[in-house]
C-alpha cells in the first residue's frame with residue numbers, strides 16, 4: 001500500500017499571489033486591477049455581460065482610470081477557435097492585464113488570453129504540461145459559479161475541435177495573479193448550473209482527498225503539475241468536505257441563502273487549491289469522453305460516476321476514505337475503515353441527489369454500445385489516471401461503466 005501513502009510527508013500548494021474571499025468583496029476588483037495596468041481585457045460570456053454586476057464592474061474600472069476592452073463571446077468548453085478569435089482581435093492593442101468574469105470557461109479564457117497576448121503562437125503550441133515558455137500578462141479571476149476551482153488553478157481546459165476532445169494548457173505561467181471570490185455573484189446562478197458545479201466541486205474534493213500520494217523527486221516536482229495528494233492539499237479537502245456536508249444539501253431549496261452560497265463557494269475554492277497539485281483522477285478521466293458523446297455538463301458526468309469510482313477505489317486505500325467520512329460528519333468510532341468509507345459513499349450519494357445530479361449513466365444518456373470507446377479514451381488521459389489510488393485497467397473502467405449505468409451499488413473486492 002506504500003505506493004498510495006505520503007511516506008515523504010510532503011506538502012505542496014500552488015496558488016495565486018492574492019486571494020480575496022467574501023460576500024461583497026468584488027468591490028476590491030477595480031483597485032486591485034488598477035495596480036496591474038491601465039488597459040485591461042475583460043473575458044466573459046453573453047449571459048454575464050448583460051448583468052448589472054458586469055456593468056458595475058466596468059463602471060468601477062473606468063472610475064479607477066482603467067480602460068476596459070470586453071470580449072463577451074466566450075463559449076462553453078472553450079473551443080480552440082474561440083481563443084484564436086480573441087487573439088486575432090486583441091493582439092497588439094497594448095493590453096496590460098486580463099480579467100476573467102464568469103464560470104470555468106470564462107476564467108480559463110482569461111488564462112488563454114493572457115498567454116495569447118504575451119506569446120505569438122497558436123494556442124495548440126502550448127498544449128500539455130509546462131509548454132508555456134515564459135511570463136504572461138497578469139490574470140485576475142472572478143468566478144460566478146461555485147465549482148470548477150478554475151479561479152486559482154494553473155490549468156486552462158480547451159476543446160480541440162480537430163480531434164473532438166478536451167486538452168489542457170498547464171503551466172505556472174498561467175496561474176492567476178489575483179482571485180476575487182465573492183459568493184454574492186452566485187446568488188443568481190440558475191438551478192441546473194448550481195447543481196452541476198456543486199457536483200463538480202464535490203468530485204474535486206473527493207478525488208483529491210483519496211488520490212495517490214506520489215512521493216515525488218525534485219525533478220518530478222519541477223516537471224509535473226500533479227505531484228500527488230499531500231498534507232497541504234489534505235487541509236483544503238477536509239475543510240471543503242465539511243462545508244459541502246453542511247450546505248450542499250440546502251442550496252436547491254435555499255438558493256438565495258448567502259450563508260449556503262458562501263459555504264459552497266469556499267468548498268469549491270478548497271477543491272481548486274487541492275487539485276492544483278494533487279489532481280483529479282478516474283472520474284475526470286472517464287467523464288471527458290462521456291461529455292464529448294452526450295454533451296452533458298461536466299459536473300453531472302463526474303457526479304454520476306463518483307459513487308461508483310469511490311466503491312472501486314475504497315479497497316485500495318480505506319484509510320483515506322475513512323478520513324473522508326470524518327470530514328463529512330459520518331465517521332463512527334469503532335467501525336472499520338471500510339465501513340466508514342461506505343458511509344462516506346452513501347453521504348456523497350445523498351448530497352448529489354439533493355441537488356438533482358443524475359446518479360446513473362443511463363440518466364445521462366450514455367449508451368452501453370459506447371462503453372468500449374469510452375473506456376479506451378479514458379485510459380488515454382494518463383495525467384489523470386496516474387492520480388487514481390487503484391490502477392485503472394480497461395476491464396476496470398468497463399466494470400465501473402456497467403455498474404454506473406445500471407445503478408449497481410454493490411461493493412468491490
Ligand SMILES: [Fe+2]
Pocket residue numbers: 148200204280284298302
Ligand atoms: Fe471537474
